[in-house]
Amino acid sequence: MNKSIVSIVKYEEPLESLRKAIQLSNGFEQLPSKAKVFIKPNIVYWNRHCDIPKWGVITTSRVIEDVIILLKERGIDDITIGEGIVSEDPKDTETAMDAFEKLGYNSLRDKYGIKVINTFERPFEKIELTEGLTAKMNADMLHSDFLIDIPVLKTHAQCVVSLGIKNLKGLINIASRKKFHSADPIKNLHYNVAQLANKAPPCLAIIDGIYTLERGPAIDGKAHRGNILVASTDIFSADVVGANLLDIDPSVVPHLVQAAKDRNRPLDLSDIEIVGEKIVDLASPHEWDYIYSNNNTLPLPYQKAGISGIKYHKYDETMCTYCSGLNGILLTAIKQAWKGEPYDDVEVLTGKVMKPTPGMNKTILVGQCIYNANKDDPNIKEMIAIKGCPPSVEEVQSALKQADIKVPSYIFKNIDKAPLLFMGRYKDNPEFEESFYQVN
């Protein structure tokens, strides 16, 4: 049996650590000499109004620059970095511009003569990922000769892990992203995510574990300094090894289970040859799930704080990324509004499939999807619909008012700067270096 090679290397120094990871994995073996190369980092979130914790959330600019140097050494000139950052407004080009500037991508462009693209300003092509599943995907990547996929070594609240395969979701358009969070119980988010690499050109997956993330994928997760690099020309094998390094059994990652089935591969490591470091020496436990209590109707910390008179059901996989951001804002607002008096039997429904509980006084429906699913439900006494896809923060604010949840005004006034709350966790900790996200 031909085993897939995956290298694991400790990150010790710029360039040489990555060179070793790529050499050990024969990562450039399938790279044609005059290849058109597409680099896909992971910039899952960006905020141009304030600093955000990037550790474990965003691919380090250090690894991106090292990849470019190693490609240049091989005489590769046609290099593109492309990303489609999640943003509420598809016409918002400023957020991507700001990210590319502050992460040093524009400096990389000037220094090495590469291209940097916001995929939302480039053509998408409709492709059939598998029978019955189409998506509109970035044409630059599809027409490149070689893909270098550089996710972060991180967990994901819905997908359990977000590694090489999942990182490619950032290359499909907004409508496809929403569609991926399907209400179909079989062809669901996990099934769809498992198909993302099906039409990609030959690929080298490099998992950037200089920083890792618990309860990812975004800035509210908990980052750790991991100093790990993983490389493989087999994206599935890289992900299986990545999950193991997060101490997560791939058999509990639904999209990896599906990807294994589709590829007729085992989920253990029996058909993978690991070179370099051993998993057992570098793996560390990473929590991925958010724990809810009362039959999944209240986040555990809310129950511990004594919050009552409200059912806020645990998010499910049908809630897409665009409503997820608002979900976080709603939860924070409800916690900050709590003054010790029970709320008025309020229920909050999100995603596409939740159903109202009989006997509640007020039902907040977050987003057009859940409104469409429940607008005629007789179990709803007073409906508070936050329509929109995604809804606006203003609509969220007035819905909470209607539900008699009195949120302190500072919550919404400073919403653009909310990420600063999470920066505090890393303050004065020398392990968390901003310089990994800068280019000199």
Ligand code: SF4
């Ligand atoms: S309403 Fe929310 S969950 Fe539904 S597609 Fe729109 S943004 Fe996504």
